[in-house]
Amino acid sequence: MSRKFNALFDAMDTFLRTPATVTDGRCHVRDAVDMKRIMITVMIALVPALVFGWWNVGYQHFFAIGGQTALWPCLWYGFLKWLPLVIVTYVSGLGVEVLFAQIRKEEVAEGFFVTGFLIPMIMPPDVPLWIVAVATVFAVLFGKEVFGGTGYNFLNPALLARAFVFFAYPSVISGDKVWISNSPDAVSGATPLALVMNGHAEAMPTTWELILGTIPGCIGETCKIAILIGAVILLFTQVADWRIMIPVFAGGYVTAMVCQLTGLCPIAAHDQLLMGGFVFGAVFMATDPVTAAHTRNGKYLYGLLIGILAILIRTLNKGYPEGMMLAILLMNIFAPLIDWCVVQNHIKRRKKRLEVRSKK
């Protein structure tokens, strides 16, 4: 029995921990920073943004209906909105993972824990649960498993799930009804980004509101302070690489500045970066070690292009206010090419050096 469903048993046995049973033959040198620890670090880094997200979902709801916005009811309301999302995500996603591990006779990899944690954070609070399940299955199946499972995916599965919802069911993830949970008809629930991009300059929040995150949006994306706490954790533990994170902001800022100065976009450059999912994407999505570029110089280029493309998509295409998602997915596809060019360039340089030396 346990042999037959080994993948499932093994997954239960090693759930978020390494069991004490170890190989007793010749020694294996293993680094303590294995995939489990990396995944747990990312999840810890996500917690501040998540807790704020709970509160904000409740706050936006009670604010829209004109009720009391006390701390605990808001937090509880948001938590109850988030809980079914995360359960559905894990059940459907892990179902696919276990199934494939079983067919391939492999262990269930931990890769899905972060993906399943991220997916509810980048969805609107009221998204129908069956859509979340379909999107998760699609993302895990076609983003990851058909390419060989965790570590072989070239697209970020969490973003793929969001992109699937964005293109397949646009009515639940864009427009002005979805970002505030159970909003009354009189209140527009559009994100400020979408409103300003479509000519409602008066909907522009103050910079302070953008940083604090008391605006409608995805569950995890609004509070920049909470995200920056996560960024500090990720950078300090070196789970994420600053060589990706910093260029994303640099590229985004320069492009936003150009757009602002040429009059393409009415939003100030620093506000532009704080709106929508730019910061969240830069910190948690672009830095995914599997799908990002791997070479050192490649990482700079990869990050820079994400920042530039995200702002360009936002400004030039009013239908896609969330350019960050599309920019990261696009650069995920180009990351192997960037790496290849960097490596080829390196080889060429070394060869040239060798030729110069042999001539002397």
Place this chain on the structure above:
Amino acid sequence: MKKYLGPLSKDNPILVQTLGVCSALAVTAQLKPAVVMAFSVTVVCACSNFIISLIRNTIPPRIRIIVQLLVVSFFVIMVDLLLQSFVYDVSKMLSVFVGLIITNCIIMGRLEAFALSHKPLPSLMDGVMNGLGYGLVLVVVAFFRELLGSGTLWNHQVVPDSWYAAGYLNNGLMILPPMALILIGVIIWAKNGVTER
């Protein structure tokens, strides 16, 4: 007989040779244009295979591609005119893709690989079977795309209104060409899973 049935199963032009994929992506958003397209390609493929096979010994090898194109385009124009006169709405829907049958790699591929070296009747059979093999994939893809993307089949609504009332939504991605590519990929996956065992 058995050797002609290959295109329908384990030697399918789309699934094995990955030919004709572009039109398979373009015309499969709904079942009706897909069936009409499958029919058109079958007719063009069979007829041009037959004609080229008849004159295969008189075509100078150096200009054979031109001659083939000439024959194929003759039949494509015939089919296009037929569609315009009998099923005008579908002809409108298919628009440029009927004309583009000329460039369908399955047809040129069969002319080069089969008709130039076989007798007319086997060539005709080969053309029909390859056209049907192409059509089979088209119809399967179009079935799922129309069902999941529009909730209809042959323009009749099949997803009940009560589902929509309960919150069911059509999958907009199914209407877009990328999903057709993924569906063809899934069919290839399933086919390989069966034939490689």
